[in-house]
Amino acid sequence: xxxxxxxxxxxxxxxxxxxxxxxxxxxxxxxxxxxxxxxxxxxxxxxxxxxxxxxxxxxxxxxxxxxxxxxxxxxxxxxxxxxxxxxxxxxxxxxxxxxxxxxxxxxxxxxxxxxxxxxxxxxxxxxxxxxxxxxxxxxxxxxxxxxxxxxxxxxxxxxxxxxxxxxxxxxxxxxxxxxxxxxxxxxxxxxxxxxxxxxxxxxxxxxxxxxxxxxxxxxxxxxxxxxxxxxxxxxxxxxxxxxxxxxxxxxxxxxxxxxxxxxxxxxxxxxxxxxxxxxxxxxxxxxxxxx
Numbered sequence: 001x002x003x004x005x006x007x008x009x010x011x012x013x014x015x016x017x018x019x020x021x022x023x024x025x026x027x028x029x030x031x032x033x034x035x036x037x038x039x040x041x042x043x044x045x046x047x048x049x050x051x052x053x054x055x056x057x058x059x060x061x062x063x064x065x066x067x068x069x070x071x072x073x074x075x076x077x078x079x080x081x082x083x084x085x086x087x088x089x090x091x092x093x094x095x096x097x098x099x100x101x102x103x104x105x106x107x108x109x110x111x112x113x114x115x116x117x118x119x120x121x122x123x124x125x126x127x128x129x130x131x132x133x134x135x136x137x138x139x140x141x142x143x144x145x146x147x148x149x150x151x152x153x154x155x156x157x158x159x160x161x162x163x164x165x166x167x168x169x170x171x172x173x174x175x176x177x178x179x180x181x182x183x184x185x186x187x188x189x190x191x192x193x194x195x196x197x198x199x200x201x202x203x204x205x206x207x208x209x210x211x212x213x214x215x216x217x218x219x220x221x222x223x224x225x226x227x228x229x230x231x232x233x234x235x236x237x238x239x240x241x242x243x244x245x246x247x248x249x250x251x252x253x254x255x256x257x258x259x260x261x262x263x264x265x266x267x268x269x270x271x272x273x274x275x276x277x278x279x280x281x282x283x284x285x286x287x288x289x290x291x
Contacts, residue, residue, distance in 0.1 A: 067206030068096040068105075068170060070177075070198060076214030077182075081189055085124055085181035088196050089213050094174040096202050102173055103166040104203030107148075108159050109180050112212060113195030115156025118186040121196070123150050123162065124179045133179050140176060147172045164203065173200060182215050188254045191217045222253035241278055 072089045079086040088109070096102070109121050125135040134141040140148040140162065147168040153160035162176055182196060197212040227249045233242035250259055266286060269275055275286040 065202070065204045065206050066097040068094060068173075068200050068202045068208045070094050070200050070208040070211055072198065072211040072213050074213075076193075076216060078216040078218055079182055079184065080218045081184070081220040082187065083183065085120075085122065085183040086215065087124060087179065087181045088198075088215065089180075090178050092174065092177045092198070092211075094170050094177055094200055094208075096170040096206075098202070098204070098206075100169075100202075100204065101166050102164040102168040102170060102203055105164040105168065105173060105201050106203075107162040107164070107173055107177060107180075107198065107200045109153070109162075109196065109198050110159040111156045111182075111194055112197040114190070114192040115194060116184070116186075116190050117155045118184050118189060119156050119194065120183045120185065121153035121160035122181055122183070123160075123176060124181040126179055133175055142172055142175060148176060170202075184217065187222050189217055189219060191219050193217070219254070224257075224259060225249070225251045225253070241276075 071093045073091050077086050077088065094107075111119055111121065123133070123135050123140060126133040128134045128141070128144070130143060132142070134144075135150075138149050138151060139146050140150060145167050146165065148162050148164045150160065150162050152158045160180065162173075164173060177198060177200075180198070182194065194215040194217070195212050196215055197210050199208055199210040201207045227247070228245040229247045231243050231246055233244065235242050250262070252259065264277075264279075266277065269286045273285045273287065276283045277286055278284075
């Protein structure tokens with residue numbers, strides 16, 4: 001309004017043309033040859049001067065923050081039980097068209113499918129050489145310069161968070177993302193295929209789309225366990241039987257497994273059928289060379 005009437009609210013619809021509830025003197029009657037943005041509030045007189053083109057015009061610089069992009073390779077990887085860790089995606093790409101630093105940016109990694117309490121996400125140490133990613137506790141360094149801190153990644157409800165500082169840019173974020181790894185603490189892990197998802201912000205309000213890969217789990221058949229404390233007894237002739245072991249325990253690691261065989265060996269049998277071994281209330285006659 002060149003007469004200094006009402007300001008335009010940029011969050012609502014702006015109408016050009018006839019509306020019966022408005023003053024007809026304020027309708028646009030002609031072509032719109034331009035729109036100007038100003039970085040100040042004008043008085044009625046200044047607005048009129050701008051309308052008559054008699055006053056200096058202000059300018060405003062509008063900065064558009066483009067969100068970063070994150071793209072992962074298709075498919076997935078395989079983690080083997082008791083392994084040190086499997087990198088999720090060694091070729092992931094992160095880019096930011098704005099080309100500014102990643103100060104305050106956050107790279108978030110989650111187990112978005114079939115996670116368990118024993119799953120772990122972490123940033124795998126690469127080394128402290130030129131261009132390598134060094135993991136020093138919670139601090140991440142590239143070329144000896146701290147670029148981020150890391151936290152979380154414990155279980156399936158605690159996302160791994162990498163928070164970047166002013167030393168970091170999109171290339172550093174990509175280098176970190178390529179070292180994110182999966183592991184599992186269990187000797188009997190669930191073999192359900194995991195889904196691992198990543199997303200990154202740029203610290204300036206932009207957020208990438210989330211992308212994900214799969215992680216297959218290979219289970220290893222662990223040996224059964226047996227523990228016992230030897231009594232090393234002395235047997236007195238014609239005396240009562242003596243116990244050979246105490247605290248004996250036998251178990252399996254994987255759920256659903258059973259013990260099929262127990263091998264018990266005795267050496268130096270010399271008195272033939274006079275020597276007996278008692279197991280679970282049953283006496284077994286010992287004969288040298290037989291079982």
